[in-house]
Amino acid sequence: MSTDAPTGSRTGTPTSTPTGRRPHGGVGDALRLWWDALARPTQWALGVPFILLVALLPVLQIPVLTTVGTSFGAVLAQFGMYALIAIGLNVVVGQAGLLDLGYIGFYAIGAYTVAILTSPASPWNQMGVDGWLSQDWAWLAALPVAVAVTAVSGLVLGSPTLRLRGDYLAIVTLGFGEIVRLLADNLDEVTGGGRGLAQVAYPRLGESDANPNGVFSAGSGSGVLTSGVWWYWTSLVLIVVVLLLVGNLERSRVGRSWVAIREDEDAAEIMGVPTFRFKLWAFVIGASIGGMSGALYAGQVQFVSPTNFNVINSVLFLCAVVLGGQGNKLGVILGAFLIVYLPNFFLGRTEILGLPIDGTRIAELRYLFFGIALMVLMIFRPQGLLPVRQKLLAYGRTLYLAARRASTQPVVKEGS
Amino acid sequence: MPLLEITDMTVAYGRIEALHGVTLHVDDGELVTLIGANGAGKTTTMRAVSGIRPLSSGSIVFDGQDITRMKAHVRVAEGIVQAPEGRGVFAGMTVMENLEMGCYARTFASRAEHDATVDRVFELFPRLAERRTQLGGTMSGGEQQMLAIGRALMARPRVLLLDEPSMGLAPMIIQQIFRIVSEINAQGTTVLLVEQNAQQALSRSDRAYVLETGSVVRTGPGKELLADPAIKDAYLGVA
Numbered sequence: 001m002s003t004d005a006p007t008g009s010r011t012g013t014p015t016s017t018p019t020g021r022r023p024h025g026g027v028g029d030a031l032r033l034w035w036d037a038l039a040r041p042t043q044w045a046l047g048v049p050f051i052l053l054v055a056l057l058p059v060l061q062i063p064v065l066t067t068v069g070t071s072f073g074a075v076l077a078q079f080g081m082y083a084l085i086a087i088g089l090n091v092v093v094g095q096a097g098l099l100d101l102g103y104i105g106f107y108a109i110g111a112y113t114v115a116i117l118t119s120p121a122s123p124w125n126q127m128g129v130d131g132w133l134s135q136d137w138a139w140l141a142a143l144p145v146a147v148a149v150t151a152v153s154g155l156v157l158g159s160p161t162l163r164l165r166g167d168y169l170a171i172v173t174l175g176f177g178e179i180v181r182l183l184a185d186n187l188d189e190v191t192g193g194g195r196g197l198a199q200v201a202y203p204r205l206g207e208s209d210a211n212p213n214g215v216f217s218a219g220s221g222s223g224v225l226t227s228g229v230w231w232y233w234t235s236l237v238l239i240v241v242v243l244l245l246v247g248n249l250e251r252s253r254v255g256r257s258w259v260a261i262r263e264d265e266d267a268a269e270i271m272g273v274p275t276f277r278f279k280l281w282a283f284v285i286g287a288s289i290g291g292m293s294g295a296l297y298a299g300q301v302q303f304v305s306p307t308n309f310n311v312i313n314s315v316l317f318l319c320a321v322v323l324g325g326q327g328n329k330l331g332v333i334l335g336a337f338l339i340v341y342l343p344n345f346f347l348g349r350t351e352i353l354g355l356p357i358d359g360t361r362i363a364e365l366r367y368l369f370f371g372i373a374l375m376v377l378m379i380f381r382p383q384g385l386l387p388v389r390q391k392l393l394a395y396g397r398t399l400y401l402a403a404r405r406a407s408t409q410p411v412v413k414e415g416s
Numbered sequence: 417m418p419l420l421e422i423t424d425m426t427v428a429y430g431r432i433e434a435l436h437g438v439t440l441h442v443d444d445g446e447l448v449t450l451i452g453a454n455g456a457g458k459t460t461t462m463r464a465v466s467g468i469r470p471l472s473s474g475s476i477v478f479d480g481q482d483i484t485r486m487k488a489h490v491r492v493a494e495g496i497v498q499a500p501e502g503r504g505v506f507a508g509m510t511v512m513e514n515l516e517m518g519c520y521a522r523t524f525a526s527r528a529e530h531d532a533t534v535d536r537v538f539e540l541f542p543r544l545a546e547r548r549t550q551l552g553g554t555m556s557g558g559e560q561q562m563l564a565i566g567r568a569l570m571a572r573p574r575v576l577l578l579d580e581p582s583m584g585l586a587p588m589i590i591q592q593i594f595r596i597v598s599e600i601n602a603q604g605t606t607v608l609l610v611e612q613n614a615q616q617a618l619s620r621s622d623r624a625y626v627l628e629t630g631s632v633v634r635t636g637p638g639k640e641l642l643a644d645p646a647i648k649d650a651y652l653g654v655a
Contacts, residue, residue: 260506260517267504270466272492272521272571 069348073228080235088289096282097262102177110294118201150291196305325384425474452627495574507553518570
């Protein structure tokens with residue numbers, strides 16, 4: 001964004017400007033410029049009500065928006081998990097530019113960590129009389145353990161493989177995802193093999209006559225306030241925390257290094273960026289966020305089995321990131337929402353705007369439609385729905401303020 | 417004692433050896449040129465000095481310190497900075513952001529010192545000052561080359577490695593780039609230059625090495641090599 005004398009590029013199309021400055025003029029850009037120029041307290045004052053509104057979506061039951069085939073709360077709970085995954089995967093793929101096709105592996109490790117620690121079917125169950133987990137808080141206590149275990153697994157996978165680049169890294173990570181799934185399928189004694197692990201712990205809160213197992217138990221609640229809504233709210237809290245952490249990282253020297261690595265790894269190295277170390281950081285941070293999402297999944301479904309961690313889901317996660325806009329946190333959350341919501345929107349719907357449709361069939365064919373959507377997107381908007389605008393630490397908000405000031409001043413002709 | 421001393425350096429890509437025992441040195445304050453045809457090993461030499469390519473044998477000593485096994489990003493902090501072949505400009509970053517990346521490994525004593533460095537780069541390349549908010553990837557080849565050199569200067573190099581700065585540029589721009597390289601050298605920065613444009617490079621350098629299929633075949637003062645009929649015949653394209 002321009003800090004100095006403005007050029008005429010705000011009006012013309014990007015390609016028509018001789019200097020080829022960053023294109024201005026889109027609605028998104030205007031919105032971004034407006035938002036970034038706001039003072040921090042103002043951003044909070046506007047952001048918090050917005051988040052509350054998003055949180056109240058399942059309760060408000062907005063007519064067309066609400067799903068008919070499944071509970072809207074459950075759909076949003078799934079969205080929460082996918083949003084977390086998208087944010088984590090975005091650190092790896094969008095920020096550092098490392099193509100990870102086995103991200104589902106971390107999700108699985110997070111889910112299995114919680115399940116192994118809390119399921120009665122597991123040999124390492126810690127919920128029993130001599131276990132170190134309390135009955136009521138087991139899930140919450142297992143959550144940081146799951147995050148730590150996935151972080152370590154990210155380190156273990158990353159240390160040898162991050163010396164590879166591009167396609168080679170993608171293939172190795174693809175293999176990793178499969179290895180995790182196959183291990184889960186074959187280590188019968190620990191993971192229960194194909195039978196999976198049932199009765200995974202969940203937060204025991206709000207127990208009452210209507211909900212004897214608390215509001216978080218599967219199948220609890222009636223009407224709008226189902227267990228899905230509670231899980232959705234839990235994931236929203238985690239998303240906000242993760243967004244703040246990742247956002248701060250992106251604005252720091254770490255984020256700057258990631259962008260440089262993404263753009264040109266060799267050039268970054270000869271600028272003095274310890275590329276391997278920062279790639280490993282991206283991998284570990286991405287992995288732990290994926291593990292967090294897996295822990296949510298295990299708690300909500302209370303059951304994990306290998307079939308939930310197929311490669312196709314890995315691709316679906318990547319699809320959310322690419323669709324929303326690699327590198328843009330809000331973009332990838334939007335991507336996650338579309339990936340989760342659209343099939344559920346059609347599920348069980350028999351008509352839309354008076355036109356009769358077979359919604360369930362459409363939902364079944366979701367991979368076909370996502371495939372087509374991705375191809376169309378790659379042709380017309382390869383940067384994703386909400387593309388990234390990288391701003392570096394050196395400028396931050398001052399730059400946006402300057403850009404705004406500049407746009408209110410008369411256009412100065414540039415001498416060149 | 418030379419600032420940069422490369423002894424019997426061998427570099428291989430898999431089983432193919434690209435450099436077979438290259439020995440050369442650069443003294444403090446010198447402008448030394450490496451000329452040679454395509455595939456002679458010029459860029460490999462640069463990559464090895466920068467630390468992106470490991471040595472199979474031989475050693476690199478910089479300022480009395482053996483840096484043969486030193487990681488590339490650590491060498492930058494030590495003062496070995498390269499403007500790579502093909503420029504390596506960060507396409508998605510603005511000119512200013514690219515320059516900021518240049519001083520990634522450097523700590524400034526004060527904001528003023530930082531600003532002075534930026535000013536110096538803009539003095540050498542006024543073009544960059546005009547385009548400071550433009551994206552690196554949208555600039556012309558010549559501008560990108562200027563940015564690559566300017567970015568390297570941000571790190572305050574003790575030895576500046578320039579890999580084919582004239583590649584793919586118009587004659588006018590080549591002249592300009594070479595003038596600036598001389599100026600940078602005159603201001604006290606040691607320069608190791610790799611070039612195919614032998615005429616320009618030799619006339620401006622203190623000393624030069626001629627690289628042929630991975631070995632140094634000639635060395636001497638730039639002007640002397642320029643006058644050598646064999647060199648003229650092979651690299652200057654004059655009959």
